[in-house]
Amino acid sequence: MADNILEMRSITKTFPGVKALSDVTLSVARGEVHAICGENGAGKSTLMKVLSGVYPAGDYDGEIVFDGQVVSFGGIRDSEHAGIVIIHQELALVPYLSIAENIFLGSEKRGRLGLIDWNLANAEAAELLRSVGLDENPVTPVGQLGVGKQQLVEIAKALSKDVKLLILDEPTAALNDTDSAHLLGLIRGLKDRGITSIIISHKLNEIDAIADHTTIIRDGQTVETLDMADPTVDIDRIIRLMVGRALDSYYPERESHPGAEVLRVEGWTVKHPSQDRLVVDHATFDVRAGEVVGIAGLMGAGRTELAMSIFGRSYGTFVEGRIFLHGKETKARSVSEAIHAGIAYATEDRKKYGLNLIDDIARNNSAAALDKLSRRGFVDANEETKAAEEGRRSMNIKAPTVKSIVGKLSGGNQQKVVLSKWLLTDPDVLILDEPTRGIDVGAKYEIYTIINKLVAAGKAVVVISSELPELLGICDRVFTLSAGRITGQVPVAEATQERLMTLMTQEKELVG
Structure with a gap:
């Protein structure tokens, strides 16, 4: 019987009007690199948020067995205490704090009288940085680092928490080829140290190169788990399982x-x-x-x-x-x-510059063409809704209504909203x-x-x-x-x- 560090059994998670996960099962062997693939909105990130306590026990149905014990996490601190650390696609670092301050944020190194021992913090941070191949001064503000180095700081932060299972959500999405190769090499090194990794990625060539097993999720359900050493497994097969059809x-x-x-x-x-x-x-x-x-x-x-x-x-x-x-x-x-x-320009950073993530589809859709939807200086709400509905249909944006909050859409659907917004300007x-x-x-x-x-x-x-x-x-x-x-x-x-x-x-x- 396989020595599994993790088993997620019959996980079901429902949001108002949407079943994001339906009876999902996931088994991860100890010390392996396990990839999770699926289209945007398939439920990959939701499943990892269940695992890491972002969605606490009682907020979902099913059972999680970690390191041989049934666990119920009430929050991220509980999962981290057990040895599970998640690194989200949007890095959770404070740009104005130093590398060392970021690594030990929330678990500060304290000396006598309960005061923070900065010499100890900086020394331990330097050691952690060396372990991930990063030659930076621990007092350097994180905001001065590139995205690739910030990823490494996040991993160093995870290692400071005695991590047993590291979850990386789209770790190379914003990295160039050199930084991506370095990060993947580091993940292989973590495997050699006995640390298990789960990677969510759309870069199938990277998954093919690094993963031991790959689990496919489609429409909130587990489709299949593939042994990447099987000669019949290739990228085309993964794609067919992801989209439910051959491209x-x-x-x-x-x-x-x-x-x-x-x-x-x-x-x-x-x-x-x-x-x-x-x-x-x-x-x-x-x-x-x-x-x-x-x-x-x-x-x-x-x-x-x-x-x-x-x-x-x-x-x-x-x-x-x-x-x-x-x-x-x-x-x-x-x-x-x-x-x-x-002229219209759709930015490379849709979350920061392209969209208002806390507003709905209709308001985002009209943002660049308000003059076309206004009468006497006021936006015609009916015309705004009508234009958004047309954009939703023509772009095949998967959302219940145009009043859906953009930040809750998948990345692909967010990108379609960006395109719909600019097409409304008729460039x-x-x-x-x-x-x-x-x-x-x-x-x-x-x-x-x-x-x-x-x-x-x-x-x-x-x-x-x-x-x-x-x-x-x-x-x-x-x-x-x-x-x-x-x-x-x-x-x-x-x-x-x-x-x-x-x-x-x-x-x-x-x-x-």
């Missing part, structure tokens, strides 16, 4: 018929907002009606800075450059001017920054289908993505960016990942 192709087919030029950017140059350096350096590119143009570049290349500065100069200090729409120059010196000119150019980050393959396919519909209607679409296969799968042309400079453009028919990577690492445009 014949990861990218829907589209015939490309580009029309007249819609957007042309010439010599676009922008300075960093607080440093004396260029983040966009004389960038020039164009996009035509009915065309998807990709922007590829490594982290720090200036992709988002380029997009945001074009969108009403909403990033950095404008130096020089010209924007043409349908052959006529436009200034677009503010976000409102950009919107009125026909000629839609710039999509990492449009499928943190969403599952089924929702990605739906987003790609929406993009195809937009270009079929004559829209011009610019897609920024860290995933080169995605750009090759949905774009007509790809421009490469390095150190703020456009280093080349390649028709997708002639493009390969290797060629794009070569251009992405050039310091200046290649000639010839």
